[in-house]
Amino acid sequence: MGRERIVGGDQVGNDEDLVQFSLRPSSLSEYIGQHELRAKLEVLLEAARQRDEAVEHVLLYGPPGLGKTTLAHIIAREMGSKIISTSGPGLQRAADLMGILTNLNDGDVLFIDEIHRLSSVIEEFIYPAMEDYKVDFVVDKGAFAKVINVPLKRFTLIGATTRAGMLSAPLRDRFGLHYHLDFYPPEDLAIIVRRSAQLLEIQIENEAADVVAGRSRGTPRIANRLLRRVRDYAAVKGDGKVGVDIAVKALDTEGVDSMGLDALDRKLLETIIRYYKGGPVGIEALGATLNEEIDTLVDMVEPFLLKIGYIRRTKRGRTVSEEAARHLGLKIGTDGPQADLF
Numbered sequence: 333m334g335r336e337r338i339v340g341g342d343q344v345g346n347d348e349d350l351v352q353f354s355l356r357p358s359s360l361s362e363y364i365g366q367h368e369l370r371a372k373l374e375v376l377l378e379a380a381r382q383r384d385e386a387v388e389h390v391l392l393y394g395p396p397g398l399g400k401t402t403l404a405h406i407i408a409r410e411m412g413s414k415i416i417s418t419s420g421p422g423l424q425r426a427a428d429l430m431g432i433l434t435n436l437n438d439g440d441v442l443f444i445d446e447i448h449r450l451s452s453v454i455e456e457f458i459y460p461a462m463e464d465y466k467v468d469f470v471v472d473k474g475a476f477a478k479v480i481n482v483p484l485k486r487f488t489l490i491g492a493t494t495r496a497g498m499l500s501a502p503l504r505d506r507f508g509l510h511y512h513l514d515f516y517p518p519e520d521l522a523i524i525v526r527r528s529a530q531l532l533e534i535q536i537e538n539e540a541a542d543v544v545a546g547r548s549r550g551t552p553r554i555a556n557r558l559l560r561r562v563r564d565y566a567a568v569k570g571d572g573k574v575g576v577d578i579a580v581k582a583l584d585t586e587g588v589d590s591m592g593l594d595a596l597d598r599k600l601l602e603t604i605i606r607y608y609k610g611g612p613v614g615i616e617a618l619g620a621t622l623n624e625e626i627d628t629l630v631d632m633v634e635p636f637l638l639k640i641g642y643i644r645r646t647k648r649g650r651t652v653s654e655e656a657a658r659h660l661g662l663k664i665g666t667d668g669p670q671a672d673l674f
């Protein structure tokens with residue numbers, strides 16, 4: 333993937349993985365926010381436990397960094413079963429998947445991240461596994477080819493995707509449960525920030541935690557990342573304690589503004605406002621003008637801007653709102669195409 337953004341919801345690097353891993357809630361009761369989803373899950377898990385049955389296949393979708401992987405681990409743990417994690421692009425050969433599936437026990441969880449990127453061969457292979465708990469495996473070739481029918485245990489497939497729309501309908505339909513994760517409100521993020529601060533032994537004032545939460549684009553992974561930047565700043569420029577002043581200065585220095593927008597967000601908005609006179613502009617044209625991959629814009633940049641109403645999606649493309657222009661100190665229409673933009 334392209335550049336690393338401090339406010340990107342995606343994972344970056346192994347060190348970060350380690351820290352985020354240590355901050356990961358391990359039970360449903362530790363999982364903050366997403367109240368509706370949690371309530372539904374509690375019932376689902378309790379019912380499955382009572383019947384001593386595996387949970388139905390679950391599809392989790394929503395922007396990066398909101399806790400899909402965390403939830404998959406929690407579900408496995410709450411069911412007292414093991415979890416095997418893999419990803420759409422990582423599953424290349426049917427034989428690999430066969431090996432994984434035949435090793436699963438009743439109630440075990442197979443977690444497939446980025447499930448919208450499964451190859452069609454693997455997808456076909458997975459249908460009977462999901463539906464009838466069996467796989468058809470072809471051995472030998474040509475005239476000697478035989479299909480062996482291998483029965484599987486009652487496992488639970490948990491698929492995660494940032495783009496439910498990119499899943500084929502047959503695959504989507506085979507998930508009994510579809511859960512959408514939405515951006516977290518600042519109150520919930522503030523709780524997450526305070527919890528993480530405690531785990532990382534960072535002294536942070538409540539108001540400072542609110543500042544970090546307010547600039548985290550509704551995303552726990554970003555909140556945890558900003559918290560560490562703020563901690564570093566406090567250690568170098570202050571006495572280690574994080575007050576409001578330190579938090580604001582640290583995040584300003586990182587280029588994360590009061591709404592949690594970074595340079596790329598601002599560039600995107602500014603481009604629509606000044607270059608495309610407020611829009612509408614197609615995503616391909618925007619990608620070309622900004623010299624950014626369309627996937628990056630669609631997965632990492634747009635969802636939050638849509639959420640806060642800074643951009644809108646219309647049939648003819650993206651438009652920008654008055655509010656967004658005000659935030660940037662610009663006016664739609666008057667600041668026409670400008671040479672200094674690029």
Ligand SMILES: Nc1ncnc2c1ncn2[C@@H]1O[C@H](COP(=O)(O)OP(=O)(O)OP(=O)(O)O)[C@@H](O)[C@H]1O
Pocket residue numbers: 341342343351352353354355356357362363364365395396397398399400401402403445492494524552553556
């Ligand atoms: N509800 C929550 N409460 C507390 N911390 C959370 C919560 N959800 C996520 N986190 C934190 O955010 C981090 C990112 O979560 P996670 O890896 O589950 O995101 P994800 O949705 O799987 O993202 P991706 O789409 O990039 O795989 C975790 O390390 C965890 O510390």
Ligand SMILES: [Mg+2]
Pocket residue numbers: 400401402445
């Ligand atoms: Mg994940």
